Amino acid sequence: MVQFSPEVIDTIIKAAALLGAGFAMIAGIGPGVGQGYAAGKAVEAVARDPEARGNVITTMLLGQAVAESTGIYSLVIAIVLIFTI
Amino acid sequence: MKHIDDPVRLQKEILKKTCYLAVIPVLYSLVSGEWATLLGLLFGLLIGTLIFRLRLINIERSLQMSEGKATSFIRNRYFIEYAIYLAVLLVARKNPAVNFLATAIGLFFIKFTVIGWVIIDLIRDAFNQKLESFKR
Numbered sequence: 001m002v003q004f005s006p007e008v009i010d011t012i013i014k015a016a017a018l019l020g021a022g023f024a025m026i027a028g029i030g031p032g033v034g035q036g037y038a039a040g041k042a043v044e045a046v047a048r049d050p051e052a053r054g055n056v057i058t059t060m061l062l063g064q065a066v067a068e069s070t071g072i073y074s075l076v077i078a079i080v081l082i083f084t085i
Numbered sequence: 086m087k088h089i090d091d092p093v094r095l096q097k098e099i100l101k102k103t104c105y106l107a108v109i110p111v112l113y114s115l116v117s118g119e120w121a122t123l124l125g126l127l128f129g130l131l132i133g134t135l136i137f138r139l140r141l142i143n144i145e146r147s148l149q150m151s152e153g154k155a156t157s158f159i160r161n162r163y164f165i166e167y168a169i170y171l172a173v174l175l176v177a178r179k180n181p182a183v184n185f186l187a188t189a190i191g192l193f194f195i196k197f198t199v200i201g202w203v204i205i206d207l208i209r210d211a212f213n214q215k216l217e218s219f220k221r
Contacts, residue, residue, distance in 0.1 A: 036160030040152045054090040
C-alpha cells in the first residue's frame with residue numbers, strides 16, 4: 001500500500017478544495033443565462049400585450065430574485081472551500 | 086400577493102416584510118451580544134436590499150430594449166451583481182469583525198421572504214378552498 005507523507009496529503013486536500021471551489025463556481029453561470037433568456041421573453045410578452053407590463057415586471061422580479069440564490073449558494077460554498085482549508 | 090400588477094408597491098411590500106422578518110435575528114444577536122453576527126446581518130441585508138432595488142430598475146430599463154439587447158443587458162447586469170456579491174462575501178470573510186455566515190444569511194433574506202410569502206399564500210388558498218368545499 002502506498003503511504004503518503006502528511007505534507008503530500010495536505011497538498012492533495014488543498015488541491016481538491018480548490019478544484020471543488022472551481023466546480024462550484026460553474027453554478028454561477030446558469031442563473032445569468034436563465035435571467036437573460038427570461039428578460040428576452042419578457043420583452044416579447046410586453047410587446048404582445050402592453051397592458052400586462054406590470055404583471056410581467058413583478059413576475060420577472062420575483063423570478064430573478066429567487067433564481068439568483070443558487071448562484072450565491074455556489075459563491076458561499078466556493079469561498080468556504082477556498083478559505084477554510 | 087395582492088399588488089402583483091404594481092412592481093413598485095410589491096417591492097416595497099417585500100422590503101417591509103424582510104425588515105419585519107430580520108428583526109428576529111437582529112434582536113437575538115443584539116441580546117446575546119454577538120456584534121460580528123449583528124454587523125454581518127446588517128451588512129448582508131443592506132447589500133441585498135440595494136441589489137433588489139437595482140434589479141427593478143434594470144428590468145424596467147430592459148423592457149425598453151429589443152429582445153436580443155435585453156437578454157445580453159440582463160445577463161451582463163447579473164454578472165455585475167454577482168461580482169458585488171463576491172466582493173461582499175470576501176470582505177465578510179477577511180474581516181474578523183463581520184461574521185461570514187451571517188452576511189450570507191443577510192444576502193439571502195429577501196429570497197427567504199419571497200419564498201415564504203408564496204408558500205403562505207399557497208397554504209392560505211388551499212385552506213380557503215377546503216373551507217369553501219366544506220360550506221357547500
